[in-house]
Amino acid sequence: MKYLEGRKYVIQAIFIAIGAVYLIKLFYIQVLDDSYKTAAESNAMRRVVQYPFRGLVYDRNGKLLVENTPVYDLMVVPKEAKAIDTLKFCQLVGISLPEYREKITAAKKYSYVKPSPFLQRLTNEEFASIQDNLVDFPGFYINARTVRGYQHSSLAHALGYIGEISPRQLEDTTYHGYRQGDYLGISGLERQYEQFLMGKRGVKYTMVNVRGIEKGSFKNGEYDTLSVAGQNLVTTIDLELQRYAELLMSGGKVGSIVAIEPKTGEILSLVSAPYFDPSLLTGKELGNNYMKLLRDPTKPLFNRPLMATYPPGSIFKLAQALIAMQEGVLTPETGYPCNWSLVKCSHRHPYPGNLNIAIENSCNPYFYQVFRSVVARGRSRNVYEDVRLGLDEWNKHIKSFGFASSLDIDLPGEKKGMMPNARFYDRIYKRDGWKFPTIYSVSIGQGETGVTPLQMANFAATIANRGYYYKPHIVRSVGENGKPLPEYSVKNYTSVNPRYFPPVIDGMQLVVEKGTGRNASLKHIGVVVCGKTGTVQNPHGKDHSVFIAFAPKEDPKIAIAVYVENAGGGAIAAAPMASLMIEKYLTDTVKTKYRKRWEFDMINGSFYKWTD
Incomplete structure (x- = not known):
């Protein structure tokens, strides 16, 4: 009996222990552990x-x-x-x-x-x-x-x-x-x-x-x-100037307009034509609209001011003159004959007795001889080595203007363009397989050269500043009371001494007052414009019309580059378009009947009937 009595207590103890375990577990679940509560809440949260x-x-x-x-x-x-x-x-x-x-x-x-x-x-x-x-x-x-x-x-x-x-x-x-x-x-x-x-x-x-x-x-x-x-x-954009620029570039035109404030590097207008309404790439139809734009043969998505590269054409003659003066092989009084046996000249003009006349008339033979004096001037007795050394020295100067390098604009996709050096021609012709007659076309901005419209506008701003530029940028400030990024407040100097810029600027003034850029004159509002036309050869069709300028001559407020593809000479489309832009920016309007007629012709594309 005692044995059975003992078994009873053992069984009771087991049940009590099991109950205690359950009670402790329930207490832990309900009081101490909130994971189950959290899980339940998560199902309703x-x-x-x-x-x-x-x-x-x-x-x-x-x-x-x-x-x-x-x-x-x-x-x-x-x-x-x-x-x-x-x-x-x-x-x-x-x-x-x-x-x-x-x-x-x-x-x-x-x-x-x-x-x-x-x-x-x-x-x-x-x-x-x-x-x-x-x-x-x-x-x-x-x-x-x-x-x-x-x-x-x-x-x-x-x-x-x-x-x-x-x-x-x-x-x-x-x-x-x-x-x-x-x-x-x-x-x-x-x-x-x-x-x-x-x-x-x-x-x-x-x-x-x-x-x-x-x-x-x-x-x-x-x-x-x-x-x-x-x-x-x-x-930094002036919306009204931007709208006006896009209006001028409407009607099926292809090209670019870039306007910069020289004193700051701030971009006033950045036009890539053909352009499109930004609202197309927002909302529900973004994907469909993007594919339509992507398949458009006129390439409206292509950002031409930053990505398109063209030979600079006659505009490049300004850089050739500056480098030659820095190298000590040219003075403002230097005269070279307009010798057509060297290269043809597109303009009939008197003997270019000095640099100003040569710039005014855009004389090809003159700048052929200027370029030759820089790259082939007897640094070495070997004619091939002489040109190699001279071209590399020239290349260092030209890059200091922002060519063949990124200007680091605060937009993605910028292209560097191209400027040749000795190594470039060595790859094509092998060492000692080329000399000056092989590369002479570089003297007039053709041949193996490529620049973006942004670089050309920056070049105009650099001349306006007499030898330095601020990196072009499109954002003035970030956030409340913000400032632009620090790199856009630094002056970038060229390798050319500032004292050599005034003769070139005087020549640019003559271009607009008496030479190939007369269509850019703003005499009627008392503003002196300094500019240079360019006619860029195009192997696929009609030449491209190019013009760079800045104004006023003293204390410049705007520098501009205009590229109109397949529009002919620089005086035909680009120069008058640039002058309309400058007038609009400086005075907020376009005055006189004949100027308004120009405006009408630009917008409607009837400038194509003009002659250079």
């Missing part, structure tokens, strides 16, 4: 990303260039999107059943439990038509965000556009912090200043019921974080 307002963009006068407009993304959590009437849903949002299956499969592939975009960039009207019916489709909800909007149709190439981050970019550590569905700058200022414009996203937690209906904030917003808006940009 939705994490909504609060996208920041992207920074706004203004012109130099405070006019809004880029704003934010609201759009709505239809988000989906695949785990919650069960037992819905898919046919009814497709009718509601305006997609087909195969499209639904494709999109829901993509969402599941990204994450079964995390939200991802199902339909993006819904307009206000589309949002209004579906919002009240989403209650019948658990797992789907609306997330508001903004896209870019424009109150104008200008400056598309410089402003750029934004788009959704790609899967490849998400795998790139450069884009750490971005997530699927985020937008970022793809081109232009949007890309270059992404780190300032993007802002910082926030998060909002809301309570939802089993049907996905919001029931208020989670714990009164204790865990919410506010989004931080991006910083605004103030650009």
Whole structure:
């Protein structure tokens, strides 16, 4: 009996121990461990990303260039999107059943439990038509965000556009912090200043019921974080001048206009023609519109001021003169005959008795002989080595003007262009296989030379400043009371002494007053314009019309380069177009009937009937 009595106590002790274990476990689960509570709350909690307002963009006068407009993304959590009437849903949002299956499969592939975009960039009207019916489709909800909007149709190439981050970019550590569905700058200022414009996203937690209906904030917003808006940009662009430049380059023209303030390097106008409305690359139709622009044979997406390279033509004669004076082989009084046996001259003119007359008449034989005096002047007894040494010395000078190198403008995609050196010709002809007659075309800005319109405008600004330039830039300040990036406040000096610039500038004044650039004169408003025409040979058709200038001669306010492809001589299209731009900028209007007639001809393309 005692044995049975002992077994009874043992069994009781076992039951008591088991009960104690259960009680302790229940106490731990209910009081100490909150993981189950958190899991339960998570099932009724939705994490909504609060996208920041992207920074706004203004012109130099405070006019809004880029704003934010609201759009709505239809988000989906695949785990919650069960037992819905898919046919009814497709009718509601305006997609087909195969499209639904494709999109829901993509969402599941990204994450079964995390939200991802199902339909993006819904307009206000589309949002209004579906919002009240989403209650019948658990797992789907609306997330508001903004896209870019424009109150104008200008400056598309410089402003750029934004788009959704790609899967490849998400795998790139450069884009750490971005997530699927985020937008970022793809081109232009949007890309270059992404780190300032993007802002910082926030998060909002809301309570939802089993049907996905919001029931208020989670714990009164204790865990919410506010989004931080991006910083605004103030650009150097004059919107009214930009619109005017684009108007002049309309009507099917192909080319560029770049206008710079010489004292600062600030870009006043940057035109690439043909151009397009920046609003085409925003909103729901971005992809379709981009492909249309990409397939357009006129290449409207091609940013010609930064990416197109042309021979500089006769404009290059100014650089040849400056380098020759620096090298001590030319003076303002030096005269060379207009010898057609060396190279033909496109202008009939008197004997060029000095540098000014040669610049005024754009004498090819004169600058042939100037260039020869620089690169083939007896540095070595070997004729081949002499030219090699001379060309390399010339190349160092020419690069100091910003040619054949990046000017580091604050826009992506800038091309360096090309200027030959001895090594370049060695690769083509082998060492001692070339000499001066092989390369003489470089003397008049043809041959193996290539410059961008931006570089030519910067060249005009450099001459206006008598020997230095600020790197061209398109943003004046970042954020409230901000300043431009430090590198745009540094003077970049050429290798040519400032005392050699006045004779060249005097020659440029004669070009406009009496020479090939008379169509650029602004005597009627009392402004002295200094310029140089160029006719760039084009093996594929009619020559390109080129002109650079700055004004006024003393205390220059604007420097400009105009390229009009297939328009003939520089005096035909580029020179009058540049003068209209300068007059518009300096006086805010275009005066006199004949000037307005020029304006009409430019806009309507009837300048093609003019003669040089």
